[in-house]
Every structure is written in C-alpha cells, then in structure tokens.
Amino acid sequence: MKRQNVQFLNVKRVRKSVADGSNFKQSATRNKKKEAILVAAEKMFADYGFRGATTQVIADLAGIPKANLHYYFPTKEALYSQVVQNIFDIWLEAADSFDQNQDPASALASYIDKKMEISRAHPNGSKVWANEVMHGAPIIQDYLETTLKEWTISREAVIQSWIDEGLMDQIDPKHLLYMIWATTQHYADFVHQVETLNDGQAFDDDAWEAATRDVKKIILRGVGLSVGDDK
Amino acid sequence: MKRQNVQFLNVKRVRKSVADGSNFKQSATRNKKKEAILVAAEKMFADYGFRGATTQVIADLAGIPKANLHYYFPTKEALYSQVVQNIFDIWLEAADSFDQNQDPASALASYIDKKMEISRAHPNGSKVWANEVMHGAPIIQDYLETTLKEWTISREAVIQSWIDEGLMDQIDPKHLLYMIWATTQHYADFVHQVETLNDGQAFDDDAWEAATRDVKKIILRGVGLSVGDDK
DNA sequence: GTCTATAGAATGATAGAC
DNA sequence: GTCTATCATTCTATAGAC
Secondary structure, three states: OOOOOOOOOOOOOOOHHHHOOOOOOOOHHHHHHHHHHHHHHHHHHHHHHHHHOOHHHHHHHHOOOHHHHHHHOOOHHHHHHHHHHHHHHHHHHHHHHHHOOOOHHHHHHHHHHHHHHHHHHOHHHHHHHHHHHHOOOOOOHHHHHHHHHHHHHHHHHHHHHHHHOOOOOOOOHHHHHHHHHHHHHHHHHOHHHHHHHOOOOOOOHHHHHHHHHHHHHHHHHHOOOOOOOOO | OOOOOOOOOOOOOOOHHHHOOOOOOOOHHHHHHHHHHHHHHHHHHHHHHHHHOOHHHHHHHHOOOHHHHHHHOOOHHHHHHHHHHHHHHHHHHHHHHHHOOOOHHHHHHHHHHHHHHHHHHOHHHHHHHHHHHHOOOOOOHHHHHHHHHHHHHHHHHHHHHHHHOOOOOOOOHHHHHHHHHHHHHHHHHOHHHHHHHOOOOOOOHHHHHHHHHHHHHHHHHHOOOOOOOOO
C-alpha cells in the first residue's frame, strides 16, 4: 500500500532515450512500444491514481499482454516513476519562457501562456503530477528539494528585483508563483469540473484563448503591470 | 477497479445525523465512533487515494478492528462517499460569506478569507475533493451538475452585475471564480510542495496571514478593485 | 522478444461466536 | 455491538514454452 523502496531513481532529467532517439542500445520498435505503454499509463494513472490503475488495464489500453508490459517496465513503480518524470521535463520547458524576457510583463505573460498550453496539451500528465504531490511526493520528493527548489529560489529573486526596481507592486514572489501554478494547472487537473460548469462542453480554441487572456489580465494587473493590448 | 454502482446516494446535503445530534435513532457513542472512522478515512483517502487507502489501515488509524468499520460503513464506497460529501458542506459554508457583502471588494475578500481558512483547517478534505474531481467525479458528478452549477451560475451573475455597473474590470466571472478556487485550494492540495519550498517548514500564523493578504491583493487589484489597507 | 498460465500476496467483505 | 477467523476476489509479478 505504501510504495516504499522508491528511491531507485535519483536522476533529475531522465528519459533521453525515449524522448529522442539518442540511445543506440534501444531499437526504434522498443522505444515505440515503451511510448505506447507510457501514454496508456499516463492516462490510467491520471484517471485512477497509482493504486487504482492496474497493470492489466494499462496493458490492455496499450494493446499488449500484461507480461509484455512487465518485460519493458519491471515493476509498476518503475513505470509510474517514468510517467511522473516525463512531466518534469515538460514542466521545465515552460520555465525557459520565463527567462527569455527581461521586462516583468512579458516574462510573466509568456510564462502563463506556456503553462496554459501545457495544461491543454498534457492534462493527464498534470493530473499525475498533482496526484503525486498531493500524496506527499513519495517518488519525486528528491526532485522537489533540488531542481524545483533551485528554480523557485532563482525566480523569486528575479521577481524581487523587479519589485525593488519599482517595476511592479510589493508582494511575496512566492505567492505570485503559486497563483500562476495553481490557476494554470486548474484547467488541466479540474478539467472535469470546468467542463461540467461549461454545460458539459470541452473548451474549444476560443474558450482556451479567453481563459488565458483573463488569467493574464488578472494576474498582471494584480501585481501592477499593464497587459499587452489584445494579445 | 472502476467504482461503478456509485449512484447510491443522490442527496445534496447529507450527514445531519453526524454533524449534530439531531438523529435520535443513533446514540452518541455510535456517532462518536463514526466520526473517528470518518476522520481516519479522510486522512487515508487524502494521502493514498480511494484505492490506495485500505479499510484495514483506516480501521487501524481509527483504533478499531476492520470488521467493526464494516459494521458502521457497509462498504468502502459508502465510507468514501460520506467523506466526500462532508467536504461539500464545508465548502458551502464558504459560499455564504460571498453573499453577506454587497460591494465586490468586501464580498471577494471575505470569500477568499474563508476559503483560505478552510484550506488551513481541512487540508485532507480538500485533497479528497481534488482527487475525486481529478478522477472524473465518479461519486459526486450529480452534485457538480446541480448544486455547484447553480451556485456558480448565480455568482457569475452577481459578478457580471458588478462589471455592468462599472464597479470592476471586464473579465469573464467564471475565470475569476476558478482563480479563487485554484489559488486558495493550492495551499491545501499542494501543501507538501509549499512546505518543501518553505524549507520544509509548515506555514505558521504569519505565513498564512501573508499568503492570504497577497492572494487578496493580487486578485482584487487584478479585477480593478482596491484592497482594504491593512486587512 | 512475446505471451499463457499461474504463483503468491493483499484486500474487501462476512460468518458466526461472544 | 464487538471482533476473530476466513472466504472470495483481485492484483503484481514471474516461470517457462514458443
């Protein structure tokens, strides 16, 4: 029940061999199958949680026998761990957009844009991540304490410098970051609730655009920045 | 695996007999034991999810044999359902604070205050709720479509009227509500991440106050409202 | 590498004594 | 009402044939 023995992976950025074709030791077929399993696993873990998702159903969804799944991923935990770490890499992508802008309004706006895009493109990944953190981060605690912590500290410093320069209002940068994370991820993690309140309809292009615009508008104005007119 | 047959409870506000002592058919001892089980269950469901939490461990935590738990709650699903519905009632409490103020700034500020208090007082309940919604709301779908939907529609109308009167900026009320929900609940659902980034320390009184103040500041200013000076 | 059959362990629920 | 002993089921993981 407890998912002990989870310290079997201490890496920060993994999954090179799956993301690109750089690992010559693994054939293309092998990677293709692993990808199919990972996609199925992400979906099932997102919908049912770690214990709720069974290797049998993941294998069914991936279109292979269960024993074959265990050939590629020795344990359910190893598979889960891989799924969670894949989200990290995607999450880190968004972090970059924060840095490529020097004025606060552009930096925050493009960071929010990117985070909203990820919520739309990878809702299942976002859910798995939320689940993992909500349950005390048994698998990725190490990552929280290192990579995420370092990233957060450095961005807090950037935001603080903007405040010190009088470019934006006085707030604790931490809470601004949490608000951006919480709000953008809400459209992925709570998509079921959002759609129910949207008359059971999934967000279309316009709805996503409107949501992104309003989120940026409220947050940017909320810290004393002006929003780009109709972007 | 799927938690079918979950339509066994179609009520909107339940649990009167547990919350107060109004049900004479149930003794005080009985209610006390049920409460102990519910507290334990909330904790375990929050930490491990529906499938991850076992009736054995819930019983252990409540200090009773497993068979006794099944005497009070015939099935694991019935127990889970009760836990989820308890959160509804708490959540609805906060809704009232929205209505007791007529100007937008006071209404939104006190709603955010209340939601932050709930995140602090009932983090496990918030997590169980988040889990339930993330997994497609198999148990409380009915509630989402009725009570929550009605509440949301009526409050959207209130916010829209404020906008129409020129009291606040033009935004889609829906997204303002989502931002409030997401941000306030983040401090409960992601408390593990928040604490990790807080040097492993739990938020103390000052930290909660600071978080609440910044959340109110950003959101109120974000929609063009001014914030009460040092409240 | 693939897959059937099955071992081995854990879990939800209950029978039945007290 | 309480609790021990146990059943029936389900799940992860693997052995071993192909």
